[in-house]
Amino acid sequence: MKNLLRSIPIFILIGIEAVLYSHHRDIFVGVLPIVVISIISYLYSLNNPVNHSRAFRIRSYFNWLTLGLTYAFLYMGRYNLTKASSKFSEHLMSESDFGTIFGIGAIIYGVSFIVNGPLADKLGGKKTMIIGAIGSSIANLILGIITYKTMNSSNANASLFWPFVIVYAINMYFQSFGAVSIVKVNAAWFHIKERGVFGGIFGTLISLGIFLAFDLTGMILRETKGTDGFHIWWVFFVPAIILVIMAILDFFIIKDTPGEAGFEDFNTGDAGADETEEIKENPLQLYKRILTHPIILIMIIIEFSSGVLRNGVMHWGVHFANDIKIAGVTLFKSDIFFQNWGLILMIAGISGGFLAGFISDKFFNSRRGPSAFFLYVGMFIGFSVMVFAVRMHWYGLMGFLAFFLSLCVIGVHGMLSGTASMDFGGKKSAATVAGVIDGFVYLGTGFQSIALGAILKGAKHDITIWNRWPIFLVPFTLIGLYFTWKIWNARPDTKGKASH
DSSP, X not given: OHXXXXXXXXXXXXXXXXXXXXXXXXXXXXXXXXXXXXXXXXXXXXXXXXXXXXXXXXXXXXXHHHHHHHXXXXXXXXXXXXXXXXXXXXXXXXXXXXXXXXXXXXXXHHHHHHHHHHHHHHHOHHHHHHHHHHHHHHHHHXXXXXXXXXXXXXXXXXXXXXXXXXXXXXXXXXXXXXXXXXXXXXHHHOOGXXXXXXXXXXXXXXXXXXXXXXXXXXXXXXXXXXXXXXXXXXXXXXXXXXXXHHHHHHHHHOOSSTGGGTSOOOOOOSTTTTOOSOOOOOHHHHHHHHXXXXXXXXXXXXXXXHHXXXXXXXXXXXXXXXXXXXXXXXXXXXXXXXXXXXXXXXXXXXXXXXXXXXXXXXXXXXXXXXXXXXXXXXXHHHHHHHHHHHHTTOGGGHHHHHHHHHHHHHHHHIIIIIIIHXXXXXXXXXXXXXXXXXXXXXXXXXXXXXXXXXXXXXXXXXXXXXXXXXXXXXXXXXXXXXXXXXXXXXXXXXXXOEEO
């Protein structure tokens, strides 16, 4: 009864959102983040398996919420390019240009972890999150200026390609501080028994960022549209402003450890948690230890595949929906899933994240492999169906399939990059392990972005080319399926090794 009473405000907010969705779309977009934060706050309040004090829980809440919102707005400043690219004219940025720009940026993001992971372990996640937020803010500001000047240029041959290649790559370097920072800080604040639910929270925050990147960005485009067309530069200016605000809040609110916040540091139960003396390692020794760890190596392979699959759906689903028409109307306007792409991805991410965390903590004693395995089974089935749906023009299925596949892959990503990286890295090297794993996610992202950009060249004019899209993705579900089975029984012990 007590939990039911505590849920009443959330049900009221959900009801308000339903009304706003029907009548006031832009207000709905503005209010939804509050609803999402309320829901994850409620779920967090229910999960206290190691009996932390109320004071500790409240301080922990503000710590991870501030971190998480910064991470979400970093996502907005990363994936705003996807939304903007669908509005640029062909000569300003073609689909092939977008694939190359994002692909190079994603590779830079992945490679940056070689430096930024150990840097976060050395400096602490608070400092590196602030560095990332400010750096990305400046990069987005420059992207906005470039867009404004190019779109208002009298040069008919003006192109965004090379300026965006360079500045977006810089943006992605600073973006790479986000994941390692959030994992580094939370490794000290969450016990291993709590991290399954944290994986859901992590997935929710990722999904909130995706929602902001697609739907809030869409609202920005609608609200700033003039008689001369879309003022796309605001898509970059708005997250630039918000990220500066978040950096200021990070400075005052975030603490790297419970000890810095006035509480006792505690044994988190992860790899290396019982080590009483700090092991001195230079970066080469650290990377050697990580890259010879059999479980981490397998997670790297799985998450490379996740990077291919996640962005293979999230990015190209937008372009597919803009290219495919039913009775003269694009899927982007006729299909309820693609009409609400950011919202759908957020719902998928929240569902997948908490489903994976719940399965892991409640049924498999905090083992992460089984959750990831079942979600990969779902992806294999979903992408196999998508192959036939695209070829046979069963376009009515595509929106739901994109939703389901996003649910599965964001669940895996939150479980491995956000949770297992803490488990197997431990507090001392959590950021470096998270960086390596998330780095391979974005190497997979870069690979698919460049590859599919080339494979789908000309799809705007010949929709049969889209048949190649899901066929390219299916093999990566099999890779993930095999390797998640291999780590079914993997879990960390307190000596830094994996037990089987």
